[in-house]
Amino acid sequence: MKPSKMRDNLIEHAEMARLSRKLVELACDVPLPDPLDELELKGIPDAPLRAFLEHHGFRTLLNRLSAVADAPVEHHEVPGLEEDPPCDHDAYETVVTEEALDRWIAEATHQGWVAIDTETTGVDATRAELVGVSMALVPNKACYIPIAHGGSDMFAEKPVQLDRATVLAKLKPLFEDPAVLKIGHNLKYDMIVLGRAYKDLGGIDVAPYDDSIVMSFDLDAGLHGHGMDELAATHLSHSCIAYKDVVGTGKNQLGFHEVDLKAATRYAAEDADVTLRLWRRFKPRLAYESATRVYEMVDRPLVSVIAGMERAGVKVDAGVLSRLSDEFSKQIAALEEEIHGIAGFKFTIGSPKQLGDVLFDKMGIKGGRKGKSGVYSTDVNELERIAADKDSPGREMVAKVLDWRQLSKLKSTYTDALQAQINPETGRVHTSYSLTGAQTGRLSSTDPNLQNIPIRTETGRQIRDAFVAEPGNVILAADYSQIELRLAAHIADVPALRTAFENGDDIHNMTAMELFGEVNRDTRGRAKTINFAILYGISRWGLAGRLDVTPDEAQAMINRYFERFPGINRYIADTLNEAKARGYTTTLFGRKTHFPRLKAANPNERAGSERAAINAPIQGTCADIIKRAMARMGPALLEAGLPNVKMLMQVHDELVFELPEGDVERAKPVIERVMATAAEPAIKLTVPLGVEIGVGPSWGAAH
DNA sequence: GAAGTCACG
DNA sequence: ACGTACGTGACTTCA
Numbered sequence: 001m002k003p004s005k006m007r008d009n010l011i012e013h014a015e016m017a018r019l020s021r022k023l024v025e026l027a028c029d030v031p032l033p034d035p036l037d038e039l040e041l042k043g044i045p046d047a048p049l050r051a052f053l054e055h056h057g058f059r060t061l062l063n064r065l066s067a068v069a070d071a072p073v074e075h076h077e078v079p080g081l082e083e084d085p086p087c088d089h090d091a092y093e094t095v096v097t098e099e100a101l102d103r104w105i106a107e108a109t110h111q112g113w114v115a116i117d118t119e120t121t122g123v124d125a126t127r128a129e130l131v132g133v134s135m136a137l138v139p140n141k142a143c144y145i146p147i148a149h150g151g152s153d154m155f156a157e158k159p160v161q162l163d164r165a166t167v168l169a170k171l172k173p174l175f176e177d178p179a180v181l182k183i184g185h186n187l188k189y190d191m192i193v194l195g196r197a198y199k200d201l202g203g204i205d206v207a208p209y210d211d212s213i214v215m216s217f218d219l220d221a222g223l224h225g226h227g228m229d230e231l232a233a234t235h236l237s238h239s240c241i242a243y244k245d246v247v248g249t250g251k252n253q254l255g256f257h258e259v260d261l262k263a264a265t266r267y268a269a270e271d272a273d274v275t276l277r278l279w280r281r282f283k284p285r286l287a288y289e290s291a292t293r294v295y296e297m298v299d300r301p302l303v304s305v306i307a308g309m310e311r312a313g314v315k316v317d318a319g320v321l322s323r324l325s326d327e328f329s330k331q332i333a334a335l336e337e338e339i340h341g342i343a344g345f346k347f348t349i350g351s352p353k354q355l356g357d358v359l360f361d362k363m364g365i366k367g368g369r370k371g372k373s374g375v376y377s378t379d380v381n382e383l384e385r386i387a388a389d390k391d392s393p394g395r396e397m398v399a400k401v402l403d404w405r406q407l408s409k410l411k412s413t414y415t416d417a418l419q420a421q422i423n424p425e426t427g428r429v430h431t432s433y434s435l436t437g438a439q440t441g442r443l444s445s446t447d448p449n450l451q452n453i454p455i456r457t458e459t460g461r462q463i464r465d466a467f468v469a470e471p472g473n474v475i476l477a478a479d480y481s482q483i484e485l486r487l488a489a490h491i492a493d494v495p496a497l498r499t500a501f502e503n504g505d506d507i508h509n510m511t512a513m514e515l516f517g518e519v520n521r522d523t524r525g526r527a528k529t530i531n532f533a534i535l536y537g538i539s540r541w542g543l544a545g546r547l548d549v550t551p552d553e554a555q556a557m558i559n560r561y562f563e564r565f566p567g568i569n570r571y572i573a574d575t576l577n578e579a580k581a582r583g584y585t586t587t588l589f590g591r592k593t594h595f596p597r598l599k600a601a602n603p604n605e606r607a608g609s610e611r612a613a614i615n616a617p618i619q620g621t622c623a624d625i626i627k628r629a630m631a632r633m634g635p636a637l638l639e640a641g642l643p644n645v646k647m648l649m650q651v652h653d654e655l656v657f658e659l660p661e662g663d664v665e666r667a668k669p670v671i672e673r674v675m676a677t678a679a680e681p682a683i684k685l686t687v688p689l690g691v692e693i694g695v696g697p698s699w700g701a702a703h
Numbered sequence: 704g705a706a707g708t709c710a711c712g
Numbered sequence: 713a714c715g716t717a718c719g720t721g722a723c724t725t726c727a
Contacts, residue, residue, distance in 0.1 A: 348724095350708095350723095350724055350725065351707095351725055351726080352707050352708070352725080353725080371707090373706070373707090375707080377707090378707085378708085379707075405708080409708080409709060409710070410710085412723055412724080413710065413721095413722055417722080417723085437721090438720060440720095442712085442719065442720075444719090445720085446721065449721045451712075451720075452709090452710040452722085453710080454711080455711075456710085456711080460710075479712095532718090533717055534717095535717090536718040536719090537717065539715090539716055539717065541715060541716055542715090542717040543717075545715095545716075545717085602714090603713085604714060604716080607714090607715090607716070608716075611716080611717065611718065615717090615718040615719075616718085619719060622712095651711075652711080652712040652720090653712060654712085
C-alpha cells in the first residue's frame with residue numbers, strides 16, 4: 001500500500017480504532033491485534049468485538065462468531081441472549097446531589113460505556129434548551145439528572161435540582177473521555193444540544209460513541225422504522241412511556257421543564273435504559289449479520305459530521321427571498337385573474353378536483369383521465385400534453401395554470417417558508433438531516449428540506465441566490481458528475497461504459513451513437529432517458545411513456561441497450577436473484593436494503609420492489625461514497641491547514657462549503673481529491689469519479 | 704390524514 | 713391481466 005493511501009486509511013480508522021481499543025482495554029483488559037488488519041484487509045467481524053463479547057461471557061456467541069469471521073456477506077442468526085428483566089421505572093434514580101452525580105460518573109467511567117439521553121424544551125436541536133440528562137449503565141440501572149426544571153410561573157417553587165453549570169462541568173469530562181463509549185439513540189440530536197450547551201466551556205463534544213438508531217438502520221433498513229418506541233416494541237417487547245402521556249396534548253401541553261421530577265425521571269431514564277438494551281442486542285448482530293463494516297466505515301463516523309453541519313447552518317438572505325416573494329405574488333395574482341376570466345367564473349385553481357372539472361367537464365377538453373379516486377389527473381404531464389395540442393380549446397388556460405402552479409410552489413415552499421426558517425440567533429437556516437430516512441442509505445433533509453431547492457428552471461434557480469456566504473467568504477459547490485452511471489458501469493462491469501468514462505466522453509452522446517447510430521438533440525435526449533431508465537429498473541411500458549413510443553418499440557431499444565452494453569442484463573438478473581434469495585440487496589460497502597415485498601402476492605407490488613431492488617445497490621453505493629468523503633473531509637482540510645473551510649450541505653451527489661475567499665485555491669484540490677478517492681482503499685473502482693467545483697458569492701453563483 | 708402535485712438527486 | 717421509471721419532503725385541498 002502506498003504511503004499516501006495508508007495515511008488516508010489511518011485517518012479514516014482513527015476514531016474507530018480508538019473507540020474499539022479503549023472500550024476493550026478498559027472493559028476487558030485483553031491485548032488487541034491491529035484493527036486495521038482485521039477490518040480493512042480481512043473484513044469483519046473485528047477483534048475488539050470478540051474481546052468485548054468474551055468479557056461479557058457470551059461464549060456461545062463467541063464460538064459462532066469465530067465460525068463466521070472469514071465468511072462472505074451472509075446472514076447468521078444470533079443465538080438468543082438471555083432476556084433482560086422488564087423495565088422497572090421505580091428503580092430509576094433522580095440525581096439531585098453532587099455526591100450522587102459523582103458516583104454515577106465514576107461508575108460509568110469504570111465500566112467504559114454508558115447510554116445517554118438529553119431532555120430539552122423542543123424538537124429542533126439548534127434551538128432547544130437543555131432541561132436534563134439521563135444515563136444508563138446496565139438494564140434497570142439508570143438515572144435522570146434534572147438541571148432546568150421548574151414551572152414557567154416565575155413565582156412557582158422550583159424543585160430541588162443541581163445547578164446547570166455544575167452538572168455540565170462534571171459531565172463534560174465523561175462525555176469527552178476517549179476511554180468511555182457513549183451510546184445514544186439518534187445521538188446527533190444530543191450532540192447538537194450538548195455542543196450548544198454551556199458556551200463558557202466551549203460546549204460538550206461527545207466522543208467516542210455508538211448510535212443505536214444508525215445500528216438499527218444498518219441492520220434492518222427496509223424492514224421497519226427505527227424510532228425508539230418501535231424498536232423497543234419489536235426487540236424488547238417493551239412499550240415505552242408515551243411522550244404525550246408525560247407532557248399532555250393540545251394547549252395544556254407542558255414543556256419538559258414543567259414536568260415534575262418523578263414523572264420526568266421515569267420517562268427520561270427509561271429512554272437511556274431502552275437505548276442501552278437495544279445497543280446490547282445490536283452490537284453483536286452487526287458482526288453476525290455483516291453490517292459492522294458499513295456501520296464503522298461509513299455511517300457511524302458521519303453522525304458527528306452531520307451534527308456539525310446542522311449546527312453550522314447556512315446563511316440565507318431574507319431580502320432576496322422577500323423580493324422574490326413579492327414578485328411571485330404579483331404574477332400569481334395576475335394569472336389568477338386571467339385564468340378565472342377564461343373560465344368565466346372563479347374557482348380554486350389549487351384544487352386538482354375543481355381544476356379537473358373546469359378543464360375536462362366545463363371547457364370540454366378531451367382526453368381527461370380519471371384516477372381511482374374519480375378525479376381527473378391534472379399533473380404537469382397531462383397539462384403539457386394539452387398545451388402541446390394545437391387544436392385543444394384549453395391551450396391558453398392550461399399554459400397559464402402551469403405558470404400559476406410553478407409560481408405558487410416556489411412561493412409557498414421556498415421564498416415564504418425559507419424566510420420563516422431563519423434562526424434569529426444565528427441568521428442562518430439549520431436543516432435536519434436524517435441518516436435513516438432513505439432506505440437506500442441516502443440522507444434526507446427536513447425542516448427545511450435543503451435537498452430540493454430549485455435549479456432546473458431559471459425562475460426557481462433565483463432562490464439559490466439567497467444562499468450566501470458571510471462577508472469575506474464564498475460558497476463552494478462540489479458535485480460528482482454522473483456518479484450513478486459511473487457506478488453502474490463499475491458494478492455491472494460494462495466495458496463500453498467504463499471506457500467512455502475513462503476517456504472522458506459525453507456518455508449520453510456515446511449512448512445515442514450506440515443505440516441510434518447518430519447523435520443529435522433528439523437521439524441524445526432519448527439516450528439520456530434510457531440511461532436513467534436503466535438505473536431505475538427499466539420497464540418497456542415506463543420507457544414507452546417517457547419516450548412517447550409504443551411498448552414494443554421501447555422493448556426494442558432496451559434489447560439494443562443490453563446488446564451494446566453487456567453486463568447490464570446480467571447485473572439485473574443477478575441482483576434480483578440475490579435479493580429474492582436473501583431478502584436484501586447490498587452495496588459495494590456491504591450496506592443492506594431489505595425488500596420484503598419482493599415476495600408480495602400482488603404482481604404490481606412485486607414489480608415495484610424489483611425496480612427498487614435494481615436501483616438500490618447503485619444509489620446506495622453512491623450514498624456510501626459521498627458519506628465516506630464527508631467523514632474524511634474535516635481531517636483532510638485540517639491536515640491541509642484549512643480549519644476555516646466549513647462543510648454546510650449535502651445534496652446526494654454534491655457538497656456545499658463556506659470558506660474564506662483566500663482559501664479557495666488551496667481548498668479546491670483537497671476537496672476534489674477527498675471526493676474523487678472516497679471509495680479507496682476499501683474499493684478499487686474501475687471508473688474514475690469526476691468532481692466538478694464551482695465558486696461564487698452564493699449557491700446560485702457557485703454552479 | 705389521504706391524495707394530488709411538484710421541488711430535488 | 714395488471715399498468716409503471718428509483719429515492720426523498722413540503723404544501724394545498726378536502727373528506
